Amino acid sequence: MRRLGLRVFFASVALNAALAIVALLAGSFGELEGKILFSSLCVTGALVLVLACEAARERGRLGLLPRVGAAASLAGFALLMAGIWTESSDDNLSRVAGTLLAAAVAAALVSVLSLADLAPRFRWTFRAAAGLALALAALTAAGIWGSFEGDWFGRWVGIVAVALAAFVIVVPVLGRVGRKEADAMAARVSFCPLCASPVSARAGAEARCDACGSVFVVTVRKSGATPSR
Numbered sequence: 001m002r003r004l005g006l007r008v009f010f011a012s013v014a015l016n017a018a019l020a021i022v023a024l025l026a027g028s029f030g031e032l033e034g035k036i037l038f039s040s041l042c043v044t045g046a047l048v049l050v051l052a053c054e055a056a057r058e059r060g061r062l063g064l065l066p067r068v069g070a071a072a073s074l075a076g077f078a079l080l081m082a083g084i085w086t087e088s089s090d091d092n093l094s095r096v097a098g099t100l101l102a103a104a105v106a107a108a109l110v111s112v113l114s115l116a117d118l119a120p121r122f123r124w125t126f127r128a129a130a131g132l133a134l135a136l137a138a139l140t141a142a143g144i145w146g147s148f149e150g151d152w153f154g155r156w157v158g159i160v161a162v163a164l165a166a167f168v169i170v171v172p173v174l175g176r177v178g179r180k181e182a183d184a185m186a187a188r189v190s191f192c193p194l195c196a197s198p199v200s201a202r203a204g205a206e207a208r209c210d211a212c213g214s215v216f217v218v219t220v221r222k223s224g225a226t227p228s229r
Contacts, residue, residue, distance in 0.1 A: 012044040038084050042077040049073035049108040056111035069107020076100030099141045106137035113168065116175025125174055129167035136160045192216075 016037065050073055053066035079097035082088070110130045118126055139157050142148075192199045197211035208215050 008043065008047055012040050012047065015040045016044060035084055039081050042081050046073050046077040049104050052108035053111045056114050059115070061114045062111060065107050066111050069104050069111060072100045072107065073104035076104055095144050098144045102137045102140040102144070106133040109133050109168070113171050116171050118171070118175050122174040125167060125171050129164065129171050132160055132164040132167060136164055 022033075050070045053069040053073070056062050057066035057070075076097045076099075079093055079100070083090075083093050083097070110133050113126055113129050116126065136157070139153075139160060143153065143157065191197065192209035192212060192214055193216055194214045195209065195212040197209055199207060199209050199211075207217070
């Protein structure tokens with residue numbers, strides 16, 4: 001599925017570039033060419049979001065959220081394409097499309113952030129980012145369907161967007177920094193390195209063998225967990 005999506009993605013990017021070059025060379029861009037270019041851009045945007053969700057789905061993360069995000073992306077862009085080709089003036093069509101795309105962008109962003117291997121003490125940052133992404137999607141949908149007096153609504157949208165941008169930067173960095181710590185927490189041995197008696201030891205923590213009285217600490221190397229005394 002990902003391979004097919006990548007092929008269609010590159011084909012749509014090539015089509016977009018070709019249409020833009022033709023427009024520049026010809027000096028004119030008609031209504032039909034505009035619709036074709038818009039449709040190609042919709043396909044490209046949908047595939048970007050679907051592939052972002054697909055990475056999380058392949059790793060078994062976030063449950064049904066990646067599938068829901070991919071479905072919302074395809075449906076949202078399909079409605080936009082239907083609107084441009086039928087020249088529909090129905091505001092509800094564009095509102096539904098905008099709501100679906102807001103949800104799709106939030107799901108794709110959370111899916112990408114879920115790929116960061118965070119140490120346990122840093123995992124709250126991902127939960128905060130996911131909450132902010134969903135909150136921004138909800139605010140966007142509220143703005144699409146509702147009408148708010150004053151500038152308080154725009155201020156709240158800006159606050160959530162700025163906070164989300166900060167966490168989008170922080171989460172991948174902490175995933176990189178805390179990778180060694182996460183690996184160390186996951187590494188364990190189940191035997192004493194001297195007498196081979198059963199013992200449970202976690203990397204980075206001191207352990208004692210009840211059988212021979214040895215005290216040792218497990219360290220982590222690239223080849224795996226190596227017990228050392």
